[in-house]
Structure formats: C-alpha cells, structure tokens
Amino acid sequence: MCGIAGLIHRGKTGDVGREMTAMLQSLKHRGPDSTGYALYGKPHGKELVIRFKVAEQDEMSKGFEIHRQVKERRSEIERRLAELDAKILEEDIATEYAFRFRIAYEGDLRRLANYIEDVEGAEILSIGHGLELIKDLGDAARVSGQYSLSGFVGTHAIGHTRMATESDVDIRSAHPYWAYPFADVSVVHNGQLTNYWNGRRALERRGHRFVSNCDSEMIAVYLADRMAQGATLEEAMKSSIEELDGVFTYLVATSDSLGMAKDTMAAKPMVLYESDKFIALASEEVAIRSVFPHEIDTFDPYEGEVRVWKN
Amino acid sequence: MAATTKATDLGMHTEQLAGRSQQRFFRPEEEERFTSPQAFEVDFKKRTQFDAGPMSSSEVNLKLRELMSQGYGSVVMKNPGAKHSLAVGILNRLNLTIEGSLGYFGCGLIDGPNIHIKGRVGWSCAENMLAGTVVIDKNAGSTFGAALRGGDLVCRGDVGARVGIDMKGGSIIIGGRAGAFCGFMMQRGRMVILGNAGKNLGDSMYDGTIYVGGKIDGLGVDAVPADMTDLDVQWLERKLKMYGLEAPSGARNMQKIVAGRQLWNYDNLEPSEKKLIL
Numbered sequence: 001m002c003g004i005a006g007l008i009h010r011g012k013t014g015d016v017g018r019e020m021t022a023m024l025q026s027l028k029h030r031g032p033d034s035t036g037y038a039l040y041g042k043p044h045g046k047e048l049v050i051r052f053k054v055a056e057q058d059e060m061s062k063g064f065e066i067h068r069q070v071k072e073r074r075s076e077i078e079r080r081l082a083e084l085d086a087k088i089l090e091e092d093i094a095t096e097y098a099f100r101f102r103i104a105y106e107g108d109l110r111r112l113a114n115y116i117e118d119v120e121g122a123e124i125l126s127i128g129h130g131l132e133l134i135k136d137l138g139d140a141a142r143v144s145g146q147y148s149l150s151g152f153v154g155t156h157a158i159g160h161t162r163m164a165t166e167s168d169v170d171i172r173s174a175h176p177y178w179a180y181p182f183a184d185v186s187v188v189h190n191g192q193l194t195n196y197w198n199g200r201r202a203l204e205r206r207g208h209r210f211v212s213n214c215d216s217e218m219i220a221v222y223l224a225d226r227m228a229q230g231a232t233l234e235e236a237m238k239s240s241i242e243e244l245d246g247v248f249t250y251l252v253a254t255s256d257s258l259g260m261a262k263d264t265m266a267a268k269p270m271v272l273y274e275s276d277k278f279i280a281l282a283s284e285e286v287a288i289r290s291v292f293p294h295e296i297d298t299f300d301p302y303e304g305e306v307r308v309w310k311n
Numbered sequence: 312m313a314a315t316t317k318a319t320d321l322g323m324h325t326e327q328l329a330g331r332s333q334q335r336f337f338r339p340e341e342e343e344r345f346t347s348p349q350a351f352e353v354d355f356k357k358r359t360q361f362d363a364g365p366m367s368s369s370e371v372n373l374k375l376r377e378l379m380s381q382g383y384g385s386v387v388m389k390n391p392g393a394k395h396s397l398a399v400g401i402l403n404r405l406n407l408t409i410e411g412s413l414g415y416f417g418c419g420l421i422d423g424p425n426i427h428i429k430g431r432v433g434w435s436c437a438e439n440m441l442a443g444t445v446v447i448d449k450n451a452g453s454t455f456g457a458a459l460r461g462g463d464l465v466c467r468g469d470v471g472a473r474v475g476i477d478m479k480g481g482s483i484i485i486g487g488r489a490g491a492f493c494g495f496m497m498q499r500g501r502m503v504i505l506g507n508a509g510k511n512l513g514d515s516m517y518d519g520t521i522y523v524g525g526k527i528d529g530l531g532v533d534a535v536p537a538d539m540t541d542l543d544v545q546w547l548e549r550k551l552k553m554y555g556l557e558a559p560s561g562a563r564n565m566q567k568i569v570a571g572r573q574l575w576n577y578d579n580l581e582p583s584e585k586k587l588i589l
Contacts, residue, residue, distance in 0.1 A: 266453060266472035266490055269415075269434055285393035285433055286414055293392070295411050298431055299450045300471040303491045303509060 001163050002175070003027030004188045004270075005282040006251040007291070008156035008258040008309055012277070013042065017144065017152025020159045022290040023282055024140035030283060031163035034174035035143045036135030038186035038253055041154040043129035047089060048103050048183065051125040052077070052116065055097040056170045057137050059121075069121070070097055076119050081105075084112055094147045098125075098171075100132065110181035114209070123172060123211050128184035130154070130255050135174040155311040156258050158251045160188040166215065173214040179224035180209060184255040185233075187223065189216035190283055191248030191268045199244070219250050237261045237306045251281060259308040266303035273298045279309045347422060350403035351376075353384035363397070364390035371397050379405060393433065398426060404443075415452070418445050421462075434471070437464045440481065446554060453490065456483045459500060465554050472509065475502045478519065486556055494521050494568075495531065503547065503565075505558055513568050517575070521568040522547060524558045535571040539563055 005023040007016065016039055024035055054073035059066050081088060086105035094100055105112060113124050126133030132152075136143045140161065144150055160175035167173040179185035193199070196215040199222065204210065208221045219240065226236035237252065237259055247267035252259045260281055262270060273280045273288050273296050280288045285298055301307065359378060363371045371388070375398065378386055385406040391397055395414035398407060398421070405424035412430030422441040427448075434452040437445045439460060446465045453471030456464045459478040465486075472490030475483045480500045491509035494502055497516040507525035514531020521534075522543070530536075539562075547562035558565050 264491070266492075269452065271433065271452070284395075284414060285412060285431070286395070289393045295430060297449060298412070299469060300452050300490075303472055 001030050002190045003030035003161040003283045003287070004159070004175075004190045004249065004251055005280075005287050006156070006158040006188075006253065006258050006260065007278065007280045008311055010277050010279070010309075010311060013153050013155055015151060016040070016154040016157040017149035019291050020157040021140045021144040021149060023280070023287040024159045024161050026287045026290040027161045027283060028139045031161040032139055033164045033169045034135060034137045034162045034171070035140045036133070036160045036162070036175045036188070037143070037149060037157060038126070038131060038133045038159070038176040038178075038188070039149070039152050039154050039157045040128075040130045040184070040253060040255065041132060041152065043255065044102075046104070046106065046129070048105055048127055048129060049132055050101045050103060050116075050127050051094075051098070051133050052101075053098040053123055053125060053171060054119070054121045056172065057095075057097065058170065060097055067096070073119050073121055074099060077116050077122060080115050080119065081112075084115060086112065094134070095136070098134075098136070098147075109183060113181050117209070117211075124178065124180070126178040126186065127181075128178075128255070131178070131184040131186060131253075133176055133178055133186055135160075135171055135176065137169065137171065137174075155256070156253060158186060158188050158253045158258070166192070167213045172212045175214075175216055177214075177217045177220035179220040179227075179252075182224045182227060185220070185224060185227070185252065187216070187220040187250055187252045189219050189248055189250040191246060191250075191263070193218060193244055193246040193248060195245035215246075216250075219244065219248070219252075223252060233257060233259055234306060234308045237308070241304050241306065249283075256311045257308055258311075259306065260301060261306045262301050262303060264304040266300075270301055271298050272301055272307075274309075347402040349400075350423075351379040352382065353379055353403060353405055354382050355384035355404075355406055357383045358385040358387075359383045360387035360389060362389045363394070364392060368394045368396045372399060375401065375407075379403065391430070393431075395433070398424075401443075412449070421445075431468070432466075437462075440464060450487075451485075455485075456481075459483060461500075463550075463554075465556075467554075467556070469506070474504075475500070478502070482550060484550065484554060484556065488525070491528070492531070494519065494534070497521070497570075501546075503550070505551075505556060513570070515574060516570045518570050522565045523568065524560065524565050527566060527568075530568065533571040533574045534568050537567045537569040539565065539567050543567060 086103045090102035092100040134147045175188045176186040193215040223236045249262045249268035249270045271285045387408045391411040393412045393414045396416045399419045401424045402422045407426045409428045413432045415433040419438040423443045426445045431449040432451045435454045438457045441460045442462045444463045450468035451466040451470040455470045455474045459481045461481040465484045467486040469487035474493040476495045482501045484503045488506040489504045492511045494513040497519040502521045505524040508527045510529040511531035513534030544562045
C-alpha cells in the first residue's frame with residue numbers, strides 16, 4: 001500500500017511545495033518508508049536543473065570513507081559536466097549526498113545522463129527545465145524540512161509515500177521516477193505490475209536503463225519509450241492500460257501537464273477534485289482536504305480511465 | 312409461517328427466492344433478534360450536534376457512543392473532513408445526519424441507524440451493514456456496500472467499482488453510474504443502478520437481483536438477463552419513491568439481471584470425496 005497525490009494550478013502558480021507536503025503527510029499511514037516529490041517550477045529559458053545523488057542515505061552512517069567518496073564523486077561529476085560543455089550556473093547542496101545543479105547545456109540528454117551515472121554511486125533523480133525531483137527516506141514533513149521544499153512556487157506537482165513491499169527501503173526504490181532521458185517527465189505509482197520482468201527485459205533491449213528493481217520504474221521508462229516513438233503523453237498512457245499487467249493507478253507529470261491512469265480492474269484507489277482553477281488527486285480524500293478543508297465535490301475515476309490536464 | 316407472512320407484509324421479503332436457501336426469517340416477537348448487548352435505548356426527540364473537525368476517528372466514534380448512552384436519538388455531526396471509519400458499529404436506532412463527507416469504511420457494521428450523509432463517501436461505505444438506512448447525497452467510492460446483509464444503502468450520485476461485492480441481503484440503490492464488477496459474487500439482495508453499469512456486471516453471482524436503468528458495458532460470468540415481473544416493478548417503484556428517485560425510462564423498462572446458476576456445483580463431490588466413493 002502506497003499513497004500518491006497530484007495537483008495542478010490552472011493558469012497560475014502556487015506554493016506547490018507546501019501543498020504537496022500537506023497532501024503527502026496526510027497519506028503517511030499508507031507508506032512511511034520514504035517520500036518523494038516531483039515539483040514543477042517556472043522554467044528559466046533553456047537552462048536545465050539536474051537533481052542527483054551520489055550515495056544512499058543509510059550509507060552515510062557506515063564509516064568515514066563514504067564522506068570522502070561523496071566529495072570525490074561530486075567533483076568527478078562536475079568535471080564530466082565541464083567535459084560535455086555543460087556550464088554549471090548554480091550549485092545547491094540539499095544534503096551531503098544529494099545535489100541540485102542549474103546548468104546551461106544544449107547537448108544530448110541521454111549522453112549526459114549516462115556519463116554522469118557512470119560515476120560510482122551516482123544516480124540522476126531528474127533533469128528538467130521546470131522539474132525538480134526530490135526523494136528521501138522518512139515522511140513528508142522530514143523530507144520537506146530536509147530539502148526546504150515549503151515555499152517552492154510552481155504550477156504542478158506529484159508525490160508519493162512509499163510502503164516498501166517488493167524492493168528495498170532506499171532512495172533508489174523511492175518514487176517519483178524520472179522518465180529517463182525525457183526532460184520534465186516523472187511518474188508515481190500505487191500498485192503492482194505483474195509483467196515487470198518481461199516488460200523490463202523488452203525495454204532494456206531497446207536501450208533503456210533501469211536504476212532500481214522497483215516495478216514502478218517501468219511505467220516511467222515505458223512512457224518515455226512510447227513518447228520517443230512519437231506518441232503523445234495521452235496516447236502513451238492509453239497504451240499502458242493495455243500493455244501493463246497487474247493492478248495500478250499512476251500519475252504522470254510533464255512540463256505543462258498532469259495525467260492519471262487507472263487499470264481495467266480499478267483495484268487501486270484514486271479520488272479526484274476538479275475546478276476551474278485547481279485539480280487535485282490522491283489515494284484518499286483526506287489528502288485533498290489537507291489543501292481544501294471545506295466541503296468539496298469529489299469523485300472516483302473509473303476503470304481503464306486516462307485523464308490529462310494542462311496548466 | 313406466521314412470522315414469515317408478517318415479515319413479508321412488512322416489506323422485508325418480497326424477493327422471489329429459488330433454489331435451496333438457508334435464509335432465516337425474522338421473528339418479530341423474538342426481542343433478542345432485534346437488539347444487541349451493545350445497543351442503547353435512545354429517544355429521537357432528544358437532539359444534539361457536535362463538531363468532528365478537531366477529533367480523530369476514534370474520538371468521533373466514542374463521542375457518538377457517549378451521546379447514544381445519554382439517550383440522544385437525533386445527532387448531527389459537523390465537519391467530518393473525509394476521515395476514515397466514522398459512524399461504525401452503531402447497533403441501535405439513531406437518526407444521524409453527517410454534514411460533510413466520509414473517507415474509507417464509513418458506517419461499517421451498523422445495525423439499525425438511519426444515517427444521512429450530506430456529502431460523499433470513500434471506499435467500502437456500509438460494509439457488512441445489517442439493518443437501517445444510509446443515504447448519501449453525492450458520490451461514493453468503490454466496494455460500496457460490500458458484504459451488505461440488510462437495510463437500504465442509497466447513493467444519489469455516481470459510485471465506483473465492485474458495488475455490493477459479496478452482498479448477502481438488503482438493497483443498494485444508485486442514482487447515477489456504477490463502475491465495473493458490481494454485484495461480484497453477490498449472494499442475495501437487490502441492487503438498483505439507475506444510470507449506466509460498468510463491465511462484468513454480476514460476475515459469478517450466486518443469487519440476488521440487479522436492476523439497471525442505463526446501459527450495461529458487459530455482463531460477468533453466469534450473469535444473465537431476466538424478464539421483469541409485476542412484483543419487480545412494484546418493488547422498484549415503491550423503493551425508489553421512498554428516496555425521491557426515478558428510473559430514467561420507468562421501472563418497467565429497466566433491465567433485470569440474475570444468476571444463470573450454471574456455476575452452482577453445490578451437489579458435486581469434491582475430488583477427494585469422489586475417490587472415496589467411486
């Protein structure tokens with residue numbers, strides 16, 4: 001059992017960091033192991049924001065050597081970025097092991113991602129013009145405080161509270177997943193995919209990389225693969241209903257859109273609130289009520305349903 | 312027999328039962344069948360209200376219990392805030408009005424209260440309800456009325472999937488649309504869907520009756536259409552009128568779905584038994 005949530009402001013911005021934290025904290029009982037955010041801020045032209053980590057949180061408490069290694073890994077990534085003509089405009093240290101770089105880069109994103117992830121321990125959490133993907137162990141209040149997310153102004157966001165069932169409790173297995181190598185595409189998922197290994201092998205043969213053993217990662221990679229073949233987000237999501245096997249409800253976000261898809265059994269919950277100014281979705285209505293404490297009209301999307309909203 | 316007739320006269324048993332049944336009919340003269348040791352004597356004229364906003368789910372349910380123990384028979388709950396498991400386990404008469412929406416598992420395991428929810432309910436509302444009425448003004452989530460045993464469960468809006476899964480009695484009435492797998496493994500009782508019904512309607516149903524006023528996306532295994540009878544129409548008109556609802560094209564034009572009974576294997580021997588006998 002995990003909790004997922006999404007929100008999008010229509011035609012304006014809001015404090016999506018604070019709003020998503022409130023939603024995810026109210027879903028803590030659905031998954032206390034880790035919490036993740038994909039927040040969409042205002043893009044700055046062609047500049048990219050890279051969020052990456054060079055170690056897992058639990059590694060940091062295992063001796064002194066890892067602290068030296070983390071510094072070395074970060075230096076190596078800086079060197080490789082320079083080698084690829086990526087100019088670092090700003091560096092933020094979110095934690096000792098997770099970083100946020102704002103860069104100017106117009107080259108191939110897959111090449112950039114592959115070269116950085118070739119550094120031992122390195123994993124790119126996200127690359128995007130507006131997307132910033134943050135995930136770590138603990139509940140939403142802890143992660144929000146750790147990464148100073150309250151006050152993050154943006155247009156939309158998705159988030160996840162995880163109860164680990166089939167893979168480890170670590171950042172690698174936490175949601176959201178970035179749809180490597182597509183800028184600004186991220187996914188959160190509640191459910192189990194029963195054709196994960198077959199699907200993963202097929203996607204790996206097509207050149208896609210997986211960083212975890214979490215079945216949810218396949219949804220992000222699957223959507224990226226379909227979009228690389230020319231499908232729109234909505235078309236890719238509709239084909240996922242047929243091709244992904246198991247029970248699932250997932251949310252996907254792009255630079256300007258928020259989408260949801262539900263399997264044909266409608267086995268996983270999702271509650272939806274829709275108004276002219278705001279869309280909010282969550283595994284439970286209490287999450288939506290954390291943003292709208294007054295009475296609102298909500299409903300459950302139906303089996304096999306795909307919906308996409310634009311900012 | 313007299314008790315059976317009386318119960319039927321009261322409108323408790325108008326369902327045409329067929330096949331073998333282990334249903335036990337109410338005996339109105341037997342007091343112990345209508346009360347529970349945890350039930351409270353309440354007075355409908357004794358009214359009160361409380362604000363559930365700052366309370367946890369447990370605190371809300373304990374507050375209700377406290378009010379019922381003091382004899383309050385008409386209670387208004389304000390600001391439920393879509394919290395889970397509210398108004399559960401009420402085993403006596405009570406007029407409860409909830410001004411707002413409930414989360415998951417609201418009104419479960421109740422036996423007798425009349426509950427009016429002026430909002431929406433999440434998944435599994437009125438699960439294992441034994442008697443009474445629950446009326447929801449807005450929409451409802453999935454597994455609405457799961458394993459319902461008795462009483463009337465009414466949603467004026469749309470509901471999610473698997474409505475009345477494993478229901479064993481009572482009536483579920485939906486004013487709008489319903490999702491897939493409604494009436495899955497239904498064993499007894501009636502379900503009325505005035506709008507459209509999703510795919511696999513009545514899948515693997517053992518018994519009971521489903522009425523649909525709109526379009527059906529598809530029937531499940533062993534769910535088959537049946538002819539509407541005068542008894543069906545009378546029951547539908549009476550029941551819908553009670554809740555201010557109407558069939559879109561009239562009760563007589565609704566579709567009736569029952570069990571095909573091709574999956575009934577009650578008299579078949581288990582493989583291990585066959586080995587012993589054959």
